[in-house]
Amino acid sequence: MRRPSLKIALLLALAIGGQNARAAASAADAARHFLEQHNRHLGQRVEVEVIRSGTHWPDCHNPAPFLPANGQSGWGRVTVGVRCDADRRARYLQALVRVFDHYWVVRENVPAGTEITPPLLQKRQGDISALPRGVLRQLQDIVGLVASRPLREGSPLLQHQLSKPPLVARRQSVTLVVSGEGFRIAREGQAMDEGAKGDMVRVKLEDRQIISGEVTGPGEVSVRGNGR
Incomplete structure (x- = not known):
């Protein structure tokens, strides 16, 4: 039996590779749209970057993304699962979710024991997913509280830094x-x-x-x- 020529083998490899790439792209697009819709309530704008993996992807018709039940945060680096019509087996992609909205910072250095009032605050716009955990973003959750430690000018307000008077x-x-x-x-x-x-x-x-x-x-x- 004659072996397939090198040219035919290369063409087959390219065809299979292209099919896998298209399937992965289809799954990634579905995952991106799913995460954008799922997290739209978190801020004014959501940006999602899906990180492609080297996993073999079948021909992925009607990709169905889902979030694993592992208690992960809605933003930052997340894992999203995708099932395809072909075999319904779960495959996973990594994604980076950024959320943009307003938050509050102190406009000057604030000594410990100071009651937080509106004139001490300044509104900023930016990537809130890059802020530390426990950041307070609603004015009503900040005003009237007391700084339990010194706060530096321009710093966001974190829950553990403030206390009720x-x-x-x-x-x-x-x-x-x-x-x-x-x-x-x-x-x-x-x-x-x-x-x-x-x-x-x-x-x-x-x-x-x-x-x-x-x-x-x-x-x-x-x-x-x-x-x-």
């Missing part, structure tokens, strides 16, 4: 409000802990009882039921 100080005289169905009792006591709104603190009463309650206002701690 304390409404109750340790050893402060407070009003303890105990309420339930059909009754409400107010007693004076001394706070044993510092707390912001929603925090749980202990209150020592005149008879030395210690009751835990929730900070509900300046100098006010509330308890449902008997609070003991």
